[in-house]
Structure formats: structure tokens, C-alpha cells
Amino acid sequence: METIREKIAYLRGVIDGDPTLAEGRNGFLFGKVLQILEDIAYELDDLAQAQDELDEYLEEVDFDLAYLEDELLLDDDDFDEHDHDDWDDSLVEVECPVCDDIVTFDEEFLFDEGVQIRCPRCDAVVFETADFEELDDLFVEDAVEDSDED
Ligand SMILES: [Zn+2]
Structure with missing residues (x-):
């Protein structure tokens, strides 16, 4: 070339x-x-x-x-x-704020997104990730409407 x-x-x-x-x-x-x-x-x-x-x-x-x-x-x-x-054996223990029951869940949920953990005895929320809030508000509004109809 x-x-x-x-x-x-x-x-x-x-x-x-x-x-x-x-x-x-x-x-x-x-x-x-x-x-x-x-x-x-x-x-x-x-x-x-x-x-x-x-x-x-x-x-x-x-x-x-x-x-x-x-x-x-x-x-x-x-x-x-x-x-x-x-991690396989890592469990987190949280005391339910309502009924004082000990709720146990896998530590990995702490690092997930859109997670909400509820007490198996009284259904109170014992843990939720920051990004779950909006969904929780919607859920609460629905629950109020339902109870009004009842
Ligand atoms: Zn509870």
C-alpha cells in the first residue's frame, strides 16, 4: 500500500x-x-x-x-x-411490638427489596424495608375501607 x-x-x-x-x-x-x-x-x-x-x-x-x-x-x-x-444458619429474632412474641426470619430478608415481615400470631409488622412504605400505606387504606363497609 x-x-x-x-x-x-x-x-x-x-x-x-x-x-x-x-x-x-x-x-x-x-x-x-x-x-x-x-x-x-x-x-x-x-x-x-x-x-x-x-x-x-x-x-x-x-x-x-x-x-x-x-x-x-x-x-x-x-x-x-x-x-x-x-448465612444459611443466620436467623434474625425480632420481638413483636404488639404481642411481644419472638418472630424469627432469615437474615437475607434484611438485604432484599420490598420486604415486609409480619408477626405470625397478631399480624403486626415487625420489619419492613424502606421501599415497602408506599405499598403498606395502600394496604392500610384498603383495610380501612373494608372495615367501613363491614
Ligand atoms: Zn405479634
């Missing part, structure tokens, strides 16, 4: 070979334009070389990062497995 430098050299050859282009004011202008084109080609070479060096450096960093990720993820897996074994 023809490089930019080769194209510029070809153009210089064409201009130099034609006296109407190479002499006088035309010759001066074409000379200036060719000089600028050669400067651009030189700058592009510099950029390409800098890009190659950057690519090599990035590959090294990427390799190092992959190594670190492997090390860290291995440790993380060990930790998670150990942790989940504990």
Missing part, C-alpha cells in the same frame, strides 16, 4: 517535472504546500510511534491487572463460600 510519504514524493516529482508548476509564483506556492504536507506526514509518524509505545505499555498494565484480578477474585470466592455457609 502506498504511504502518505510516497504520495507526497510522487506529487513533488510531478510538480518538479512540469516547468509551468515548478517555476515562478506557482513553484513557490507548491513548494510551500509540499513542505506543509511533509511536516504533517512527519508528525503523523511521531504520533504512530507514540501510539505503538502506549499500546505496548497498556498491554503490560492489562496483563498485570488480569493477574491482580485473578489473585483477588480467588480470595473473594473463598470468602464468599465461607460467608454463605454462615
Whole structure:
């Protein structure tokens, strides 16, 4: 494939070979334009070389990062497995605010969304996540309407 430098050299050859282009004011202008084109080609070479060096450096960093990720993820897996074994047996005990009954539920519900735990004896709410509030209001309104009809 023809490089930019080769194209510029070809153009210089064409201009130099034609006296109407190479002499006088035309010759001066074409000379200036060719000089600028050669400067651009030189700058592009510099950029390409800098890009190659950057690519090599990035590959090294990427390799190092992959190594670190492997090390860290291995440790993380060990930790998670150990942790989940504990979670299987982790239960939370909450005292019902209404009937003082002890309500027991899985600790994982604490980290879920839209959760509401009710006392199995008196149906009072003993725990709910922050995002459950709106639904709870709707439920309460419905309950009031129902009781009005009764
Ligand atoms: Zn209760």
C-alpha cells in the first residue's frame, strides 16, 4: 500500500517535472504546500510511534491487572463460600411490638427489596424495608375501607 510519504514524493516529482508548476509564483506556492504536507506526514509518524509505545505499555498494565484480578477474585470466592455457609444458619429474632412474641426470619430478608415481615400470631409488622412504605400505606387504606363497609 502506498504511504502518505510516497504520495507526497510522487506529487513533488510531478510538480518538479512540469516547468509551468515548478517555476515562478506557482513553484513557490507548491513548494510551500509540499513542505506543509511533509511536516504533517512527519508528525503523523511521531504520533504512530507514540501510539505503538502506549499500546505496548497498556498491554503490560492489562496483563498485570488480569493477574491482580485473578489473585483477588480467588480470595473473594473463598470468602464468599465461607460467608454463605454462615448465612444459611443466620436467623434474625425480632420481638413483636404488639404481642411481644419472638418472630424469627432469615437474615437475607434484611438485604432484599420490598420486604415486609409480619408477626405470625397478631399480624403486626415487625420489619419492613424502606421501599415497602408506599405499598403498606395502600394496604392500610384498603383495610380501612373494608372495615367501613363491614
Ligand atoms: Zn405479634
